[in-house]
């Protein structure tokens with residue numbers, strides 16, 4: 001089932017709501033957010049993370065390939081702009097103070113190209129804060145693995161991707177565990193890194 005087809009019922013999942021709360025709390029602990037910041041939410045979906053971070057910043061630009069997911073996100077009130085676009089081809093006129101994301105990275109095949117692109121989307125000293133699955137065995141997606149390009153990410157893989165593409169101060173922490181109906185548990189990390197003041 002595509003994200004467009006799942007959009008209307010996406011937010012009904014308590015598991016997804018709890019995950020979004022855990023990711024937002026971890027981002028707030030790790031990054032000093034303030035109300036002058038303009039952030040980008042990569043693969044924002046219906047806005048589960050956007051709505052939790054929005055009260056702490058000036059505005060959020062939500063980028064997602066799925067029209068249906070963004071239609072749900074547009075119901076959130078506040079300083080949000082939406083773009084239906086692949087993140088890799090999204091080229092805004094102004095860079096951002098930070099990029100947040102939850103559960104999108106494993107859907108992006110070209111992670112090296114992505115990190116290269118994310119650096120360009122940021123102001124100097126801008127941050128990335130990306131949450132996703134720690135390595136899993138391919139059983140997380142109970143609807144099948146279509147559109148899933150990575151079965152989670154190792155800390156060393158993300159640090160290498162970030163550092164070879166110009167980020168500094170990278171950090172990887174397990175911040176949440178999802179318990180699923182198959183009696184298995186899946187760890188979620190938050191990965192953060194900074195664009196240096198001069199590149």
Ligand SMILES: C[S@@+](CC[C@H](N)C(=O)[O-])C[C@H]1O[C@@H](n2cnc3c(N)ncnc32)[C@H](O)[C@@H]1O
Nearest residue numbers: 003043044045064065066086087102103104107
């Ligand atoms: C698992 S959902 C997560 C949505 C939301 N962040 C959340 O936590 O509920 C992944 C989202 O990433 C979007 N997506 C996948 N590949 C993308 C890409 N290359 N560029 C932008 N969005 C993408 C999908 O359409 C989907 O809405």
